[in-house]
Amino acid sequence: MVVGSGGREHAMAWKIAQSPQVHEVIAAPGNAGIAAVARCVDVRADDVAGIVALALREQVGLVVIGPEAPLVIGLADALRDAGVATFGPSRAAAQLEGSKVLSKELMAEARIPTAGFRIFDDADAAEAYVREARRPLVVKADGLAAGKGVIVASDTDEALDAIRTIMRDRAFGDAGARVVVEEVLRGPEVSYHVVCDGTRYVALASAQDHKRLGDGDRGPNTGGMGAYSPAAPVTPELEQQILARCVEPTLAAMRARGTPFVGALFVGLMIVDGAPMVLEYNVRFGDPETEVLMARWQGDVLPLFLGAAQGDLSGVRPSATSGAALCVVIAAHGYPGTPRKGDVIEGLDDAASLEGVQVFHAGTQRAGDRVVSAGGRVLCVTANGEDVDAAAQRAYAAVDRIRLAGSQHRRDIGWQARTR
Template sequence: MKILVVGGGGREHALVWKIAQSPLVDKVYCAPGNPGIAGLAECVAIAADDIDGLLAFAREMAIELTVVGPEVPLTLGIVDRFQAAGLEIFGPSQAAARIEGSKGFSKDLMAKYGIPTAAYRSFTDRDAAVAYIREQGAPIVVKADGLAAGKGVIVAMTEEQAVAAVNEIMVDAVFGSAGASVVIEEFMEGEEASFFAFTDGKNILPLASSQDHKRVFDNDEGPNTGGMGAYSPAPVVTEALTAEVLDTIVRPTIEGMAAEGCPYSGILYVGLMIAGGKARVVEFNARFGDPEAQPLLMRMKSDIVPVLQSIARGKLTQGSLEWHDKAAVCVVMASGGYPGSFEKGYEIKGLEDAAKIDDLMVFHAGTTLKDARIVNHGGRVLGVTGLGASVAEAIEKAYLGVQAIGWEKVHFRKDIGRRALHR
């Protein structure tokens, strides 16, 4: 079969890498793709948010399954458009993608269906938001309502930081229209983890556990990013906690979405805060996490294509997934200055050396070709992902890869996976 993967980041490289291994697949296309993906699939110069262009291409090439990587095309309604044209596509509808596209929608859903999360209020008025901050005190969390590439969440340790965040989002409009409304939440103590589940809107198929590292600097310091590294499995997510999350969070969410008239199909990402053996929801995403997809897909033993296809058809019957016993760790190599401004166009050296390391994959994210050389082009540039018999061995393997690669002003965290070692 012919498959089209939409997107051009590290998550999409991992998806293409996994999909291309399926005996069911003859050809993989990726739009727009990147230089790393080009070694596995035919890259097509169509932007991920060009729904008309993607639909025309899928029709012309008789694509049998389209897999959507990033959130933006989902919130623009790519799934609805493809389904209306009679094409099979994996991902939630535009209405269901609001679970990520609007923090206010997702919080209201959780409140209505008794899903554990932080106390919150939504605001469209700046002064009312500031008054609420003064009333509640700090620490407190300020979130832009809409999509902000993983950067629209500010954990404010003082009231002044919280007020400054509101001003940046609502007055300075640093996230554009995504900040027309803000959600202000209670600060939750605990350890974060990422929980993923495939669903066709009724049936649920959980994935292995993983943990992301959101902050840009070591020891979880500095501003939030799209993610600086991830590992799987995450020891903090025990078997008992997995059962509890499925029972108290995932199933009520899927049932609640159906009751709201926007059944959820695709992969549901649940960002968890775990304290005292109990989990509460930090956020939902309507797609695979990035960088969690990289270690998860490297550990996945099962063929992913039948799962994606069955969900696209609304008939998920598979009861479990097989996983490799090995642990996986992904270290994100970023452009210096990320998540703020950074310089592009530096040649990336050492990719060929890293490719010779066993049990290591270098997933491309923000790379492009310039004069036949691979250069940095985005904030998060590479996801260097290693396998090992334990998390400790996988950390060692990933950093072996990181040490082989370099470019001017490269930045990466040196403590990815450390929390797992403490357990």
């Protein structure tokens, strides 16, 4: 069973369904695209009791949890307590993403390279520090804030506005009771994923996300407008640094705390002067990175998920990942503000018929015999190729066959690695 309803969950369900060991995939709640590879059951991802009851009723052999919110409230613990093999960290381990304060404290204790920071639970003290600093700063709400609790302030006034928004106005509720104020790092950002069984890990391919809405990295931040893999800045030498200086100390520190990490650890990195520095942790696969990672994974992916869930990845080796993959997000009119919903999507079959293309659904639902938009990020059009250029050519050919009124997408995904 795959828990969730986005493009990440569609990509995982699609790949898991290909395993010769899998009889059926159930999705809770799923979406219109996931329904093509799984049986969708209308249970919310954060309905802990409902998910556990569904897993027991269907005699599910493995649950893969997609989003972060169910992990932070303890869904994985509840499933394991019920005897269900589960891919995803415990509630305690999920605080790596659920609490920015905890994650920064762990980095400091384990000497993991990251930006200098201060922690505040008093708005007056935070404002005094910002006025004294007189430089660009990043202000982060401590708790989960639907991806909106990190504000990069270019000057003192913007930093003060961020503290007021988070701590005084409580725009993100209790997530803003504490803040992390840290220095701004400069360099390319990359995404690095490892799958962990509590002790061992399997490294996946690197990827690079595109957060800004418009071409040339302009416009507001979003949940991600596309991604590609492998990431251009990540050389074999840099990858070894990432593992030795960032991933392995993190997993060792989690074990030392008595909260071993099981599931997908997504390390968000800034490459500063050729060296990796950790921006943040996510305790699940990224989206849209998952779409390109699953597209590049060759062979059966089930042993990866099941091995982690059962606490034994010793027999799992990284998949051969020759070539590249690239995905382009098609977003609804109004995104990332208030997206318009209910618009008919046409051309899906035409796009998916192209060689090497998969159209993953992120925010869709059925309306009679039609598929309509049901969220901000609607589709993630993904393609494989011998290199990033070839993958981009295929992905954009598919994008051009899809029709969604008022939709938005970038034309420059993968620009860091494209030569044409």
